[in-house]
Amino acid sequence: MYVAVKGGERAIAAAHRLLADERRGDPSVPELSIAQIEQQMSLAVDRVMSEGALYDRELAALAIKQARGDLVEAIFLLRAYRTTLPRLGHTLPIDTGRMAVRRRISATFKDVPGGQILGPTFDYTHRLLDFTLAAEEQATPQPPQPPTGDAEPITSMPRVTDIMTAEGILAPETDSSEGNSIADLTREPLAFPADRDARLQALARADEGFLLGLGYSTQRGYGRSHPFAGEVRMGAVAVEIQPEELPFPIEIGDVELTECQMINQYKGSAETLPQFTRGYGLAFGQGERKAMAMALVDRALRAAELGESADSPAQDAEFVLYHCDNLEASGFVQHLKLPHYVDFQAELGTLRALRAARREAAE
């Protein structure tokens, strides 16, 4: 049977107008501005930038407004927009050791040089709904008074991992990539086995919820690696590029980042003394949960390299990397809403024939 798949243009146009109206909501309620979203929904903006794989606060805020707060939809909008922009080059590798740190904690050493700086965190809040935020007129919150004058500034914030590496108890991360090509998933699709550069790029743009569940699974025994949050730091890092018309590189601005150094159970061999191993997470803004989950999954995916058996989902690179992108996942799941009338007719025909055959046999 032929099923018409044309038509519906008027319905679609009307649905889009209805969507725009629903997006605006009750017109007696003031409309949200992009600046309000950027400032007051800043962690949503951070997430959309991380998973949208483009750092631009204003664009991410616009995407959130357009998507009615559906962050996966906003991520889709940002990814679609980025395809319209030319690639003008790449930055020099960022130096998170020179971060202007606004939060920095270590769960491995109490007295870490530079100290434990809590920063603006939800940790230690009581998670009780604060009804004063629902009041119409609120007093402007008063931030804690920063020290004045010669009070100790936060200038030196050595990485916990550097201190441990210097002592030899943590596997070092050294740059041996000189001259090697660096995987770029925006240019070349994933191929397996995927090296760690490709894996980290995929994880950086991966769905936070998916990584969170996988990271959690490693803690519960599916690929146990006994992790410690060696360090989590958040703050601004300079972005540096080498322009084609200049004989030297220049800083062109800053990005807010959260970095997580996960320290995991040790590994040694006949040649080397046992050392802790590491997992790395990096996210835009204050994407702390994402950075931690990413570090857990990065470590899990290093199973083969570290000579571990890889029999848990989080250690299976193909499983993780092929399913971690919420744009791809959302697209394939949601395409089920598109007309499958012909497919379904075929299935239906087969089913009816089977049922008829069974009835005949029974008679």
Next chain:
Amino acid sequence: MSGSGIRDDDVGHGRDGSPLSPVQAARRRWLVVLARASLAELEVIRGTIDGIIGDQMTPHVLRQPEIGMAMLRGRMGGTGQVFNFSEITLTRCTLQLADGRLGCAYMTGRRKNEARLAALIDALLQDPEHGETLIALTIDPLAAEQAERARRLVARSVPTKVEFFTLVRGENPA
């Protein structure tokens, strides 16, 4: 520290790793300051320069302000092998004064007006006669302001630094 521009002890290095000449180091410093300047700040600088060197030649724009992206690179574990992390928007512009001086601007974000102004200022600051005066009047105060802004932002977190105290245990010597 990020956001505060170039440290005093940072002379910078060229593409090939060689140290920069004083002229190059000075230009690198102001390019970095201009990249972090707001439109209003750039307009003030432009006004100050106009006041000192008077009528300016109309620049020939070699590359109109252009918005694009750069691939932001990171290092595994912060210090290890390089990987492509994510992209960032940026704007660039290149122009030339009638006497041949080239000005360029590179800055994060989508900021065409800022990029055009910064490129013009870059060319004008290369003035052999007034350059040093212009830098002292425009770049130096803005660099100090940017450093102070970055310091204040970080200082907000200082009161959240944990001061541990340990209870004295019985077996500890008094």
